[in-house]
Amino acid sequence: MTLTVSRLKHMSCLLLAVALLCICKPTFAENDESTLSTEDVLRVVLLRDYNTRVVIAGTGLLGLSAGLIGSFALLRRRALLGDALSHATLPGIGIAFLIQALAGGDGKWMPGLLLGGVISGGIGTLSILGIGRLRRMKEDAALGIVLSVFFGAGIAILVLIQQMEAGHAAGLESFIYGKTASMLGRDAWLIGLAGFIASLIAVVLFKELRLLCFDAVYARSQGFPQAFLDLVLMALIMIVTIVGLQAVGLILIIALLVIPPAAARFWTNRMGLMTLSAAIIGMFSAAIGSAVSALFPRLPSGATIVLTCSLIFLVSMLFGFTNGRVLHWLRRIRLHRTVGGQHLLRAVYEQIELAQETNPELKPETSVVPVAAVLAMRSWSAWELKSIIRRAEGEGWVVWLPNQTLRLTAEGLTRAKRLAHEHRLWELYLITHADIAPSKVDRDADMIEHILQPSMIAELERLLEAETPLGQVPPSPHPLSAELIDSNANQSTRRKEGRS
Amino acid sequence: MSNAMSGWYWPLDGWIVVIGVMCAVSASLLGNFLVLRRMSLLGDAISHAVLPGLAAAFFLTGSRSSLPMFLGAVLVGVLTAMFTQWIRNTGNVDEGASMGVVFTSLFALGLIMIVRAADSVDLDPGCVLYGAIEFTPIDLVNLSGWAVPRVFVTQSIILIVNAVFVVAFYKELKISSFDPALATTLGFNATLMHYLLMTLVAVTAVASFESVGNILVVAMFVVPPATALLMTDRLRDVILFSTLLAAASAVLGHLSAISVPHWFGFRSTSTAGMMAVVTGCFFVTMALVGAKHGVLLQWIRRRGLAKQITSEDVIALLYREEERDPSATLNMSLLGERLDLSGRVIRKVVRAEAKAGRVVIGCDGAVSLTEAGRIRGRELVRSHRLWESYLVQELELPTDRIHDKAEKLEHFTDRALRARLNDATATGDRDPHGSPIPPEEDESTTSDG
Numbered sequence: 015m016t017l018t019v020s021r022l023k024h025m026s027c028l029l030l031a032v033a034l035l036c037i038c039k040p041t042f043a044e045n046d047e048s049t050l051s052t053e054d055v056l057r058v059v060l061l062r063d064y065n066t067r068v069v070i071a072g073t074g075l076l077g078l079s080a081g082l083i084g085s086f087a088l089l090r091r092r093a094l095l096g097d098a099l100s101h102a103t104l105p106g107i108g109i110a111f112l113i114q115a116l117a118g119g120d121g122k123w124m125p126g127l128l129l130g131g132v133i134s135g136g137i138g139t140l141s142i143l144g145i146g147r148l149r150r151m152k153e154d155a156a157l158g159i160v161l162s163v164f165f166g167a168g169i170a171i172l173v174l175i176q177q178m179e180a181g182h183a184a185g186l187e188s189f190i191y192g193k194t195a196s197m198l199g200r201d202a203w204l205i206g207l208a209g210f211i212a213s214l215i216a217v218v219l220f221k222e223l224r225l226l227c228f229d230a231v232y233a234r235s236q237g238f239p240q241a242f243l244d245l246v247l248m249a250l251i252m253i254v255t256i257v258g259l260q261a262v263g264l265i266l267i268i269a270l271l272v273i274p275p276a277a278a279r280f281w282t283n284r285m286g287l288m289t290l291s292a293a294i295i296g297m298f299s300a301a302i303g304s305a306v307s308a309l310f311p312r313l314p315s316g317a318t319i320v321l322t323c324s325l326i327f328l329v330s331m332l333f334g335f336t337n338g339r340v341l342h343w344l345r346r347i348r349l350h351r352t353v354g355g356q357h358l359l360r361a362v363y364e365q366i367e368l369a370q371e372t373n374p375e376l377k378p379e380t381s382v383v384p385v386a387a388v389l390a391m392r393s394w395s396a397w398e399l400k401s402i403i404r405r406a407e408g409e410g411w412v413v414w415l416p417n418q419t420l421r422l423t424a425e426g427l428t429r430a431k432r433l434a435h436e437h438r439l440w441e442l443y444l445i446t447h448a449d450i451a452p453s454k455v456d457r458d459a460d461m462i463e464h465i466l467q468p469s470m471i472a473e474l475e476r477l478l479e480a481e482t483p484l485g486q487v488p489p490s491p492h493p494l495s496a497e498l499i500d501s502n503a504n505q506s507t508r509r510k511e512g513r514s
Numbered sequence: 515m516s517n518a519m520s521g522w523y524w525p526l527d528g529w530i531v532v533i534g535v536m537c538a539v540s541a542s543l544l545g546n547f548l549v550l551r552r553m554s555l556l557g558d559a560i561s562h563a564v565l566p567g568l569a570a571a572f573f574l575t576g577s578r579s580s581l582p583m584f585l586g587a588v589l590v591g592v593l594t595a596m597f598t599q600w601i602r603n604t605g606n607v608d609e610g611a612s613m614g615v616v617f618t619s620l621f622a623l624g625l626i627m628i629v630r631a632a633d634s635v636d637l638d639p640g641c642v643l644y645g646a647i648e649f650t651p652i653d654l655v656n657l658s659g660w661a662v663p664r665v666f667v668t669q670s671i672i673l674i675v676n677a678v679f680v681v682a683f684y685k686e687l688k689i690s691s692f693d694p695a696l697a698t699t700l701g702f703n704a705t706l707m708h709y710l711l712m713t714l715v716a717v718t719a720v721a722s723f724e725s726v727g728n729i730l731v732v733a734m735f736v737v738p739p740a741t742a743l744l745m746t747d748r749l750r751d752v753i754l755f756s757t758l759l760a761a762a763s764a765v766l767g768h769l770s771a772i773s774v775p776h777w778f779g780f781r782s783t784s785t786a787g788m789m790a791v792v793t794g795c796f797f798v799t800m801a802l803v804g805a806k807h808g809v810l811l812q813w814i815r816r817r818g819l820a821k822q823i824t825s826e827d828v829i830a831l832l833y834r835e836e837e838r839d840p841s842a843t844l845n846m847s848l849l850g851e852r853l854d855l856s857g858r859v860i861r862k863v864v865r866a867e868a869k870a871g872r873v874v875i876g877c878d879g880a881v882s883l884t885e886a887g888r889i890r891g892r893e894l895v896r897s898h899r900l901w902e903s904y905l906v907q908e909l910e911l912p913t914d915r916i917h918d919k920a921e922k923l924e925h926f927t928d929r930a931l932r933a934r935l936n937d938a939t940a941t942g943d944r945d946p947h948g949s950p951i952p953p954e955e956d957e958s959t960t961s962d963g
Contacts, residue, residue, distance in 0.1 A: 093614050094613065097558065265618055265622065273615050276611050317622040317629070327615060
C-alpha cells in the first residue's frame with residue numbers, strides 16, 4: 015500500500031508538470047507580442063500607475079486581514095466557513111436584486127445587494143452555529159448543509175431572475191468570479207476600512223479568541239461568553255468574505271482565508287507568531303499576485319493571487335521551521351545514520367565477544383572482525399553496511415583493513431562498550447521488571463537503546479545494581495548467536511507485513 | 515395538485531425525476547461515509563478542483579469529447595482527496611483546512627489554464643463544468659429498442675457500482691470510518707478503503723457535474739446522511755433513511771421547481787436548486803421535530819419536566835408547613851416568596867394542581883392540601899429525608915451539603931427506590947436534620963389502624 019501511495023504521488027507530480035506546461039504553452043506561442051519591456055516592469059513595481067497602485071493596495075489589505083482572521087478560523091476548525099458563507103450570500107443577493115428590480119429601481123444597486131448578502135450570510139452563520147449544537151452534528155456537516163442548501167436556493171432564485179428580463183442580471187456573475195482588475199479607488203478604500211476594522215477587533219479580542227480556539231470548554235468554564243465569541247469570529251469572517259467576494263471572487267477569498275494560515279502553521283507553533291505570519295503571507299501573496307497579473311496579459315488577477323498563495327504554501331510545506339518536510343527528512347536521515355553507526359559498533363563488539371568465548375586471551379583492542387560476519391548480524395544489505403562503515407571510518411571509530419576485516423579504534427571501542435552496556439541494561443530491565451522472555455528482549459531493546467538519555471541510564475543502573483557488575487559491560491542475557499537468527503526472522507516478517 | 519402538475523409532461527419530467535433520484539441516491543450512499551469521516555465538504559471541494567483536470571484533458575487531446583475529460587476530472591478528484599490527506603498528516607491542520615488549500619489552488623490553476631488558452635479555444639468554465647438536469651432527456655441513446663437518455667445509462671452504472679460497493683464492503687467501511695486503527699489491527703487496510711471510497715466519490719461527483727450540475731450532488735453528499743443521522747443511531751438504518759430521503763427530495767424538488775414559481779408569476783426554476791432546498795427542508799424538519807433528538811420535542815419535554823418539578827415543590831412545601839403547624843395556611847404570594855417564583859407561575863401551577871384535586875384554594879387565597887395532595891406530599895418529603903439520611907450515612911457528606919442534592923433527587927425517586935433507601939439507611943425515622951421521616955402510605959394507614 016505504501017508503495018502504491020508513493021507511486022500515486024509521483025503520478026500527481028507528473029500531472030502537475032503537465033498542467034504547468036499547458037499554462038506555459040500559450041505563452042511560448044505568443045512570446046513575440048507579449049515580451050516584457052523593463053519599462054513595463056518598472057511601471058508596475060514602482061506603482062506609477064494609479065490603477066495598479068489601487069489594485070495592489072486593495073488586495074494587499076484584503077490579504078492581510080484575511081490571513082489574520084483566517085488563522086482563528088483555522089484553529090477553531092472552521093477554515094471552510096468562508097466557503098459556506100460565500101455560498102450562503104447568494105440567495106440574499108438574488109432576493110435583494112428581485113426586490114430592487116420589482117420596486118422599479120436599478121436591480122444592481124450595490125449597497126442593497128450587499129445588504130441582502132449580509133443578511134442571508136448572517137442567517138447562514140446562525141444556522142451553522144445552531145446545527146453544530148445538535149447532537150452528533152460535526153462542524154463540517156453544518157458547513158456542508160448550509161453551503162449546499164443556501165447555494166441551491168440561490169441558484170433557484172437566479173434562474174427566476176434570468177426569466178425577468180434577458181441580460182438584466184449579467185453583473186451578478188462578478189460576485190462569483192470577481193473583478194479585481196477593474197477595482198476602483200472606492201473599492202480599495204472599502205476593503206481597507208473593513209479589513210482594518212476586522213483586524214482591529216481581532217487584535218483587541220486576541221486573548222479571548224485564542225482561548226476559544228484552543229479550549230472552548232475551558233473558556234466557557236472561565237466565564238467567557240463562548241457563544242458570543244463564536245459569533246464575533248463568524249462576523250469577522252463574514253466581513254472579510256463579503257468584502258472580498260466583491261473584489262476577488264468566491265473561490266479566491268476562500269483561498270485567502272485558508273492558505274496563508276495553513277502555510278504559517280509550518281513555520282511556528284506559537285499562536286501570536288502564526289497569526290502575524292499568516293497576515294504577512296496573505297498580504298505579500300496578494301500584492302505579488304496582483305503585480306504579476308498586471309504585468310502579463312490574460313492572467314486573471316484573482317487566480318494569480320491564489321497561485322502565489324499556493325506557491326508560498328508549497329515553500330512553507332517544504333522549508334518550514336516546525337513542520338517543514340525538508341527539515342523533517344534531514345532529521346530522519348540524521349537519526350537513521352546515528353542508528354546505523356550504533357548498530358555497526360555493537361555488532362562488531364558482539365562479534366569480538368563471540369570470538370573471546372573460544373579464545374579468552376583475545377584482546378578487543380587488537381582483534382579483527384570479518385565484514386561478512388557483521389553483515390550476517392542484521393538484515394542490512396552489503397551496500398548499506400558499506401556506507402555505514404565508511405561513515406564510521408570517517409568518524410574514526412573503526413578501521414577497515416584491506417583484507418575485508420574491521421578493527422575498532424580506541425574511541426570506537428569505548429563507544430561500542432557503552433552501547434552494548436546500554437542495550438543489555440535495557441534487556442535486563444525488560445526481563446526482570448517487565449517479565450518478558452529473554453528470547454524476545456533483543457528486538458525491544460534495539461528500538462529504545464538509541465534514544466536513552468544519560469539520566470535514564472543512571473536510573474537503570476541503579477535499578478539493576480544487583481544483576482550488573484559495576485563499570486563492566488554485563489554479559490548478554492541471551493545467546494548472541496541466537497540473536498542473529500531471531501532478529502533476522504523478526505525483520506523479515508516485518509518487511510513482509512510492510513509490503514502487503 | 516392539478517395546479518402543481520399543470521406543467522408536467524411525462525417524457526421530459528418523468529426522466530428528470532428518474533435521473534434526479536438516481537443521482538441523489540448514489541451520492542447519498544457514499545455521503546453517509548463522508549459525513550462520518552468528517553469530510554462532508556469533499557463534494558464541494560471536488561466540484562471546484564476538477565477544473566485543471568478538464569483543461570489538461572482538453573489540451574492533451576484537443577477535443578471536447580467526454581471520456582478524456584471525464585478521466586482527467588476523476589484523476590484530479592482523487593488527487594484532491596490525496597493531497598488533502600497528505601497536507602492534513604504533515605501540516606497539523608484539520609481536514610477542512612487542507613481541503614481548502616487543495617481545492618482553491620487547483621481551481622485557480624484550472625482558471626488560469628483556461629483563460630490563457632481562451633483566445634484559441636472555446637472553453638467556458640460554466641459550460642464545461644456544469645450541465646443541467648433539465649436538458650438530460652434531450653440527449654437520447656438507443657438501448658435495445660428503447661430510447662433512453664444517455665445520462666440514464668451512466669447514472670445507472672454509477673448507482674449500481676456504488677450500491678454494490680456499500681453492500682459488499684459494508685463491514686469494512688463501517689469499521690474503517692469509525693475506527694481506522696481498529697480496522698488495521700483487524701487485518702484489512704483502512705487506507706485502501708479510504709482511497710477506494712475517494713475514487714468512487716470522485717467518479718460519482720464528476721459524472722454528475724457534467725450531466726446534472728454540481729449543486730445537486732454537493733447537497734446530496736451531505737444533507738440526507740446528516741438528516742438520517744438525526745433520526746437513528748444504527749448505521750444500517752442511517753443508510754436506508756438517507757437513501758429514502760434523497761429519493762424523496764429529488765421527486766419533491768422537481769415538483770416544486772415546476773409548481774412553486776407559478777404562485778409568484780414565474781415559469782419554473784432550477785430543478786437541482788430546488789432539490790437541494792427540499793432536502794434542506796427535510797433536515798430542518800427533522801432537527802426540530804425528529805423523534806430522538808428533535809429540538810422542539812426536547813424543548814416540550816423539558817418544559818413538562820420543569821412544570822412537574824415546580825408543582826411538586828409546591829406540594830412538598832405545603833406538606834412541610836402542615837407538618838410544622840397543622841393550622842397554618844399559605845397564600846399564593848407567600849408560596850411564591852418561599853419558592854422564589856413569580857406570581858404568574860405560582861398561580862398557573864396552583865390552579866393546575868387544584869384541577870388535579872391535590873390542593874384547594876380557599877376564599878381568602880389560602881392554599882391547603884387535599885387528602886390526595888397530602889399523600890403525594892408525604893411521598894416527596896419521605897424521599898427527600900431518606901436521601902438526606904443516605905447521603906450522610908453511606909456517602910458521608912457533611913449535613914450542610916445534603917439538602918440541595920436531596921432536593922433534586924426527590925423528584926426522581928419512586929416507591930421501590932424509597933424502599934431500598936429505607937433498607938440501606940440504618941436509623942429509623944429521623945433524618946440528619948432531626949425531622950421525622952414520614953412513613954410510606956399503606957404503612958401509615960396500618961399503623962393508624
